[in-house]
Amino acid sequence: MTDHPMRDAVIRIVKRSDDGHDHCCFCRAETNMLSASQDVPCCNDCSADHLEPQIPTRQQWLDEEMWLRFQSSEKDQPPLKPNYIFRTGKTYSEMIRAGETLPPYRNSLRWQTEQFYLEWLTGLKVGDHFFVLSGYNGENPEILKIEKVTKNQIVAKKKKWSRSTGLLIANPNPLYRMQEVTAQNIKLKNSSGSSRAT
Numbered sequence: 001m002t003d004h005p006m007r008d009a010v011i012r013i014v015k016r017s018d019d020g021h022d023h024c025c026f027c028r029a030e031t032n033m034l035s036a037s038q039d040v041p042c043c044n045d046c047s048a049d050h051l052e053p054q055i056p057t058r059q060q061w062l063d064e065e066m067w068l069r070f071q072s073s074e075k076d077q078p079p080l081k082p083n084y085i086f087r088t089g090k091t092y093s094e095m096i097r098a099g100e101t102l103p104p105y106r107n108s109l110r111w112q113t114e115q116f117y118l119e120w121l122t123g124l125k126v127g128d129h130f131f132v133l134s135g136y137n138g139e140n141p142e143i144l145k146i147e148k149v150t151k152n153q154i155v156a157k158k159k160k161w162s163r164s165t166g167l168l169i170a171n172p173n174p175l176y177r178m179q180e181v182t183a184q185n186i187k188l189k190n191s192s193g194s195s196r197a198t
């Protein structure tokens with residue numbers, strides 16, 4: 001670790017002066033607290049679980065919020081600004097057209113989700129099951145059993161996925177990424193009418 005002057009500094013939070021609230025920069029829970037240093041929303045729990053150097057800048061936090069809103073078009077939010085310029089210097093549609101994604105800042109919810117995912121991927125072994133979509137538009141949900149594992153690849157049903165990204169080798173579209181078997185995707189599979197492979 002580098003010697004950061006504020007490495008061990010705790011996060012000081014203050015209550016907003018208006019009666020508004022926003023998404024916490026770490027967990028996205030609604031909060032009316034702000035980090036005193038960066039002026040970004042930070043809830044009580046997260047301020048206790050993190051240190052000052054982990055707080056994103058206001059621009060990073062705003063970019064992340066905007067990115068998530070463009071991606072999910074959250075209904076209960078104020079209308080989007082289609083011409084919002086990200087720190088990449090581009091609008092959302094310009095980035096999508098260029099095939100770019102906004103890298104999540106460290107400790108953001110998107111970043112945390114990715115860390116859990118990579119941990120899961122690293123631990124996979126022969127005989128483990130995973131969920132995956134196939135077909136032109138991902139219309140075929142399947143639960144597959146891992147047949148072979150090499151240093152870089154995971155093999156099941158004659159297909160190969162990258163062990164470092166979870167993407168299908170033949171088609172690295174995120175739609176076909178390996179996923180954990182969850183109650184939600186089992187439901188998706190059962191409603192598709194296809195029979196279980198195992």
Ligand SMILES: [Zn+2]
Nearest residue numbers: 024027043046
């Ligand atoms: Zn939080």
